[in-house]
């Protein structure tokens with residue numbers, strides 16, 4: 468167990484134990500939790516605590532794992548109900564025992580995670596119970612059911628906030644993700660859980676108090692359905708992620724040289740994105756964009772993909788069509804709309820001499836610039852048919868520095884050096900302060916050629932080389948791709964810098980079609 472995690476869990480457990488013991492000594496269990504089945508009031512209160520503990524055990528039995536690693540279950544409902552009925556002491560003890568999961572009993576969970584899982588419920592339940600009790604004491608009697616509802620919602624909010632904070636901190640430390648990333652990644656589901664279950668919890672408590680303990684059982688079904696729906700949402704998301712990963716693996720598997728390439732590019736891209744503090748949505752776009760960036764290579768023949776040595780101009784044209792082909796393949800999947808610019812523009816150069824659209828500087832989508840650096844580093848440090856010996860980390864880093872401001876965004880190269888991928892690699896740092904890219908004569912010429920090609924494509928359908936070189940290429944049928952901006956068929960006069968570097972002029976620059 469990492470030292471930081473040890474400190475964190477020790478702190479959580481100490482805090483929770485202190486809160487539970489202190490509250491137990493100072494605040495008695497509220498008799499409203501009594502079941503009303505025994506003549507002895509103390510026994511009846513104890514029966515109530517046992518009843519809510521069993522309910523919480525059932526709610527905790529089948530947690531749902533969220534994408535960032537936190538576990539969500541429906542025990543917030545039974546704990547908030549316990550806070551309303553029995554106060555902080557009852558809620559603390561119910562949380563302590565009721566949070567036991569099947570994984571703990573079967574020994575599948577390390578002991579320190581078991582402690583942490585109980586601590587992140589006990590402390591919030593005690594504090595939430597105190598808040599509920601105090602607010603109910605102030606306004607409950609005057610406002611009747613509305614007062615108890617307001618008190619329960621206030622307590623549930625405190626419980627939710629503390630539970631999310633403590634859980635996210637533990638996950639953040641144990642998985643080395645930033646706290647912000649964990650909280651923001653899973654917050655929508657936490658929030659939905661809180662919004663859906665908090666009022667239900669109050670209703671359960673209210674029904675129990677006014678009707679009887681058996682009325683609580685009527686709420687078990689909706690809570691169970693809620694848990695099932697949450698599980699299904701997560702499952703569908705996982706299935707989508709796994710399908711995308713399988714698709715990427717299928718593309719990589721076409722060549723022995725690129726096995727695992729997309730997954731490594733995905734990991735490097737996301738790490739750069741984290742260093743650059745990109746939003747959760749952007750990190751997710753990098754995840755899927757990283758996996759799918761070379762999906763367009765489906766339209767590239769094996770003879771080109773695996774060719775040792777340099778490509779001819781025609782072969783290079785076919786290879787360079789893959790970002791556009793990839794974007795066209797993904798275009799019908801609306802869920803992947805944020806990944807489209809990444810896939811289409813991951814070979815644009817910072818100085819405007821990349822492809823397919825010869826975008827320059829900030830014109831290139833930021834996430835595509837990130838992926839370009841990740842793609843290049845991965846490609847340089849792996850063997851390829853045209854370069855059997857991979858570059859060392861130092862050599863690859865030197866290339867990134869050398870081409871910063873030319874091929875790569877210098878700020879993104881800087882960010883890459885702060886990821887763990889660059890750990891232990893000698894880095895000379897920026898050679899000079901980067902300047903904004905200046906339009907080159909060749910680039911201006913390229914843009915004029917593109918404009919001419921656009922007109923030509925509009926007037927003469929069917930001459931697009933991308934369509935001609937790949938019979939099933941969607942570029943031939945997708946209006947957006949044949950609008951004349953696809954240079955795959957028109958911009959391979961062999962003059963632009965990306966082609967030059969690919970043919971060895973600036974070797975060993977990163978392979979632009981990696």
Ligand SMILES: [Fe+2]
Nearest residue numbers: 760761980981
């Ligand atoms: Fe690529």
